[in-house]
Every structure is written in structure tokens, then in C-alpha cells.
Amino acid sequence: MSETSTGFKREIKLFDAVMLVAGSMIGSGIFIVSADIARSVGSPGYLLLVWALTGLMTLAGALSYGELTSLMPRAGGQYVYLRESYGPMVAFLYGWTLFLVIQSGTIAAVAVAFAKFTGVLVPWFSEDHILLDLGFLKLTTVQLLAISSIILLTLVNQQGVRNGKFIQNIFGSTKIIALFALIGFGLLLGTNAEVMELNFTDMWNAQTVSTEPVSGTPFRTPLQGWALMVGIGTAMIGSLFSSDAWNNIGFSGDEIVNPKRTIVLSMAIGTAVVTLLYILINVVYLTILPLEGYKAGADVMARGIQFASNDRVATAVAEVIGGSTATIAIAVLIMISTFGCNNGVILSAPRVYYTMAKDGLFFTNMAKLNKNAVPGVALTFQCVWACILCMSGKYGDLLDYVIFAVLLFYILTIAGIFILRRTMPDAPRPYKAIGYPVLPALYIAMASFICIILLIYKPAYSWPGLILVGVGIPVYYFFKNKFQKIAD
Template sequence: MSETATAPAATGFKREIKLFDAVMLVAGSMIGSGIFIVSADIGRSVGSAGYLLLVWGLTGLMTLAGALSYGELTSLMPRAGGQYVYLRESYGPLVAFLYGWTLFLVIQSGTIAAVAVAFARFTGVLVPWFSEETILLDLGFFQFTSVQLLAIASIILLTLVNQQGVRNGTIIQNIFGSTKIIALFALLGFGLLLGTNAEVMDLNFSNLWDAQSVVLDKETGAITRTTLSGWALMVGIGTAMIGSLFSSDAWNNIGFSGDEIVNPKRTIVLSMAIGTGLVTILYILINVVYLAILPLQGDPAGIDVLSRGIQFASNDRVGTAVAEMIGGAPATIAIAILIMISTFGCNNGVILSAPRVYYAMAKDGLFFPRMARLNKNGVPGAALAIQCVWASLLCLSGRYSDLLDYVIFAVLLFYILTIAGIFVLRRTMPDAPRPYKAIGYPVLPALYIIMASFICTILLIYKPDYSWPGLILVGVGVPVYFLFGKRFRKIED
């Protein structure tokens, strides 16, 4: 039987995600709040317009290389669970469990919490009551704010929408995904037409490659600028890419929903290629607009957005600072609405996709059996509910942003293992049908592995506070696997 938009897959999932839906899931999950914020930290790490754009360009190259390579795995195994399934077939259940364990504990749930709080914070621009200074409950050791309230409410709302079926989730994603892409192009147009500052452009682009790191002493307010060259410059670029890589992450989430996609062997690959390409171009152009309106270098004690520059934009909100330069308060409100749309749509995509991994793990007897059940609407309702509870708790913990920093290393580690799985499966499954083969194999997959491994090495050496805890978090999953793996299977039996 041919796959149609309404025909159920053998697993009980409904195939309702078409190409446009899939592209919106890819792009919508990638575009959150990062593009409006992380350029400030990148600017402090590399200190010049040329290297700022290079960081975003390298991130785009790395993301595209990963997506075009990853596509071979999605066409080989277009099933619910995505990356979990690829790791299981390449290396066995332990490595696959470690990925799912980390995904549930921090990567996806932590991302949901962080993006929900970003949504709530920017809502405060329109409704000032939503502020971290509006404390609803104060127990001394714990404070519950209106921002946390709205963040949790948004997670619950999106979870309830996705409980009603994958079609509802994709409708939300299509509306918000396409709206924010259109709005980003509008920001590009208005920025270039109304905000371009010739003096700022001359300042930024006359010293394109004068790299320097900037460190702010929070106690004294003093800044230290250090010229970068050679190995120090490579380290600066590697650490700067942390923010841009996370802003470009979630490009692979569409693979989690393989059993719900119409013609998945074609659609998943195309959607990842189109979605990542579109977002990469948008990100680079947005940063060109930033550099055309605000000076890269700035003073943290500056009295206005122009003097603070990109490096020291208030709360790192570069997008808001640019909007203020373009059109004052009305433009600031407009960009706040854009970021609200962006974060809401981003969270919908993540909330929709991740439970498919927990479903696949439970089907293998490696997670709570209840997560392997689909509700009457053909979606993993229990997995959605448990994810909602855990992400909401992370909103309350106040530690989710730290956990996200800690897991950067683990995220890249699993991407490296997944792309390396292409080489493994070419050897162990040489005759399996591959409707799509990785473009540029073996060079392009190897390029991704080399680039990601370099960043991991930089993180281990120069960011031990972030990389080692992430690695330990993954390692803790090993005893969990051996302690609870058999119990899950017994419960299932």
C-alpha cells in the first residue's frame, strides 16, 4: 500500500507530516532565541566583524555537512526514534540508551525549559507583570516568579495541543514557523533600508580580521582586550561556536518522527537540507544587519545601545538593541513579539519531536513501558506528559541553563558517533537499500567528525567546567542502564 497523508503506519502512528510541514519543523525547531542573543558572546570571544561572520559561516557549514550526511541514516531507517535508532543499529543498545538518557534528562527537556523562559521574559516587554522581579511565592530558599508561571503554562499548553494528534502540532508549527521566517526577512529588509549606519559599517568592516578576546570583570567593571592569533585564535573560534551551534541545533529532530512522515525516505532528507540551508542563510544575513547598525566593539558602561555595541548589548539582547536603533520603542515591541513567536514555535517543534525517542526506547525495553503506548490520537501521550512534567520542574530549578552548558560536549559527542555510524553501517549493512547516500562520502561526513572533534577537544581543555560535567552526566547513564535496563524489560514482559 502506498503511503498517504492519512494511512496509518504499521506502528500505529499516522503519516500526516508532508514536506512543507517537515521543513517548518526543521527550521522552526532551529530558530529560537539564540540568533537574537548569542552574537554578543561571539563578539566578545573573537572581537572582529570578519571572525563573527566566520563563526556563523563555519557553524552553517558544519550543520549542513551534518544534515547532508545524516540523511543517509534517515533514508536507511526512517522510523520513529531517529538518532536513537541509528545509534542502536550502529553500536548496540548501551550507546543508544546513553543518548536517550541524556536527551531526556537535559538536552530536550532542558531546551524546552530554557526556550519557555525566554518566551516568558520577552512577553514581559508587552506585559511588564511577567518579570523575574514579580515574585509569587517566596520560601527563602526558593522563589516562584511570574516568568516561571508563564513558562510552565506555555509548556503545558503546547503539550496538550500535541496530545490531540500530530496534525495539530504541525499546524501550529506551520503557522509559527512560516511567520517567524517571514518576520526575520522583514527584519533584514527594514534593517538594511532604515537602520544602516555608514560610520558603524566603516568601523566594523575596516578592521575585519583584527581578532581579540574581551573579558569583563563583573566586580570592577574593567575590561581586558587580548589580541588573538595562531592557536589562541583557533581556540577563540572554537569556544565562540558554542552559542552558534546551539542556535543551529535541533536540525535532526525531524528524524524522530519517521513513522509519521509521508514518504519519509525522501521527505526527511529534503526537509533537513532545505531547512538547514534556509536557516544558515538567514543567520548570516541577520548578523550582517547587526554589523550594519551597531558597532561590534562596545563599552559595558555605555549609556545607550550604540555605545554598548554588540559585545555589551543589555542582557546580550542584540536583536532588541538593533530594533531600538531602527525604530525606537515601537520597533523594540515588534522584535519582542517576533521573539515570542520564534520561541513559541521552536518549543512546539521540540515538544512534538522528542517523545518519539522515548517511545522507541520503551519499545526496546529500555525505558518505562508506558512510554511505548500511543493514545487514541496516535501519538505517544504518556511520553509527552512525562516530558512536560520534567521540563516544568527544570523551569523551577533555576539550573536548566547551566545544564545546557554542561551538555554541549555530550551533544557534539553523540553527533560524532551518529555520523561515524554511516561508516559502521556501510560495513555491517552493505546491501541494505539506501535511497539517499551521503553526498561527498567519505569526505563530507569525515569533515563533520573532524570539526566536531576539534570543538570537543577545545571544550575539554579550555572549558572544563562545561565539558567534564557533561561527560560525567553521560557516564552516569552506564550504571543506570545496567541497574534498570533489565527491570524495564521485566515490567514490559
């Protein structure tokens, strides 16, 4: 295929971009992680505060990040911004971690979530239904469906960005409408005056909750001062990951119509809509289920939000509202949500690997576009690795390990605004970060605080991630020596 500049086709318009932002952000997290947050902070007020702070941080990041997208609206997004701010090694370490764990691990985790909730409708899909057992490796029907969904979405996106955006528009708009409908039905039909009095009378009595391993008896420890700040910081891990992928639209810069305007607007609209949805959904949770509960509780009300079965708070809420019928409806909603989320992630990330290969820092074949003007080889590599992670079952551990690294790369990227204003002062910036320098500094401060908390109090969530990133340094020199002359 002959290429003009990059060879990409500009097919993504504003609505498509908003659906990519919002659709990639909303996966399965909002239906699950509120349980862990409720155990970490132990009060309705602080549960809502965690989601509000997450929304503020995400919006601050998106509104700041927009300056970089308008300055360099090219394929590769964050990789390109890091390369121009810090040089190729830092950019490669980001791309390496993105491929190895962040995006591929997310694809695997979201695909497995899709398959698990499909099991609510079709019980044949179960983690207990083992198709193959080699001792060191097991294949369940859930893994089989997860892998099949990854392969299907990869094949769809191999056919061109128009196909990928069509899937995203359908599934993205459907789940947003369905979530607003869930909020409406919950507030109209599910509110419980006794639960509301219980949750909202004393909203700010923060306490962390753990359970005795044998009896399951909860231990509630009051949180004040620095302990409360630590509790909020660690609780935000889940909510931040549930709100992640807002920046993925930047990866497709060369495929976006009027990218200097569209990327900024889509991130602002998409993150605002998702933030509003997330806060309202948690309000619904608190009007239907008591926050406090017991792991050994006999029913959903006794278990509460804190100990909803398998942390599936949304499913517990549905059971209260409409029994088994509503539970099935929630399962379908989560299936739609996870399928659409994975389509957005699968579509976006290969543009980074394509750009890395163009720079001579990844496999040479990844720098090629197929006949449909998409990075077909990069899509295939991503598919294979995500499927391997599905088979291994280790994607969850890997994602835990890189939480710190993800935040670190966001900090470096937003800090790049300050660097590029100094090193590229005359470059055209159709959009400049709102509230500069305060808003970008606010994001950096909030993200840095969470990183410090992780380093001190959650070393299992920080040091392994740094090691994974560090392993990329010798890999960088290997790729540079092997492929850079070919790229040049």
C-alpha cells in the first residue's frame, strides 16, 4: 500500500472520539471496586469523596494533557510526548510497559470479566469447567471465551479504523444510556429510607475494615489524620484504574479529523461524562445497600457494600431492586461494557507500537500498515500476548505491579508540559492547558502523593512495577542496536 505521510486514514470524528474515551474508561471496575474502597475508608462520605477526587484528578489530567495532544497530534500519543520531553529511552520504557503489562494485561483482565459475566446467562462458561489440564496450565471455558473475544475484536480492527469505531459507537453509547437508566431506576425504584438514614446520618466516620481469616469477623479501625490520608490514597488505586484509558484517544492522532480540536474536546467531554456517571452510580449504591456489612452475612443486605459477594456491588443492588431478572440485566450491561471497553483498548494501543517500530525501537514489521491502513502486525502481536496472559492467569498480578509505574508515567507526561513550553516556546499550541501552571501542578501533586503512599505502605504495588520498567533498559539498547539502522 502506498503511503502519503503516515498512510493512516482520518476517520475518527468528535462523536467517535468521545465514545473511544468514555467507552475505553468504562469497563467492569465501577461495578466492583466500590466494595474495596468501602473497606478501605469505611464511610459513605469518604466513599463518595474517593470517587470525586478521582474525577477531579482525571479531569485535571485530561485538561492538562490536551495541550500536548494539540501540540503533537500524531500516532503514538503519550509515547511521542515523552520522547519529545525526555528522549527516546523514557518513551521506550513507557511503550515497553504498555505492551508488556498495562494494555495487554488490561485486555486480558477485561476479556475474562466479560466471559465471567457471560456465565450468568450461559452457565457453561465457568471457571470450574476445565477443558484442558496440563498441570502447569489449565484452560477453562471462561478463558476460552475471553481469548475468542480478543481474537474477534482484533480481526474487526484489522479491517480498518472505520469498523473499530463502529463497534465502539454502538457499545459505547449503549452502555452510557444503560448506566443512566440504571441510575434512574435505582433512584426511582430502589431507594430504601432505612438504608439512607443508616448511610447518610453519620457520613464521615472513617474506618478501615479487615476480617479475621477463620471466622470472618470484621475488625474496624478508626481512621484519623495521616492514617485517613493514607486510607484515601490507597483506596484511590481502584477508582483511578476504573477511570484510566482517558488518554488512549491520543494514540490515534493521525486517524482523527481535526485532531488539534477533537482530541482535547473528546477527552474533556468523555472524562466529565464518566466522572458524573461514576459518582451517581455510587449514590445509587448508597441509597439501596448499607455500606457496612459482614462477610458471613446471610443476604445482600447483611453483606452490604463492603462484603458484596465477589465484590459485585452492582449485582447485589440489582438483586435488591428486581431479583434474578435485574441481576441478569446487570450481567448483560457488564458484558456490553467490558466488550466495548476492550474494543477501544485493542484499537488504540497498537498505534504506540507502530510509532516505536518507526523509531527503530521495536520489531520492524510493526512499523507497517496493512491494506486497510491500520497497524495490522502490531494488532496481531498485541492479540497473541494478551491471549497468553489470559492463559497464564497472571494478568491481575501484573496489573497490580504496574499501578505505580502507570502513575509515574502520567506524572512525567504532565510535567512535560512545563519542559516543552521551555524547549519549544514558539511551537503552535491551538489549545493551552486550562489553569496553567496550577491545574497541571495539581495533577502532579495528587499523583505524586499516591505514589509516595504506595512506596511506603504498599511496596507490593510499587517496587515490582519499577523492576518491570527497569528490565526495559537493557531491552531498549537491544532494540536500538538491532533495529534502529533499519528504521533509519
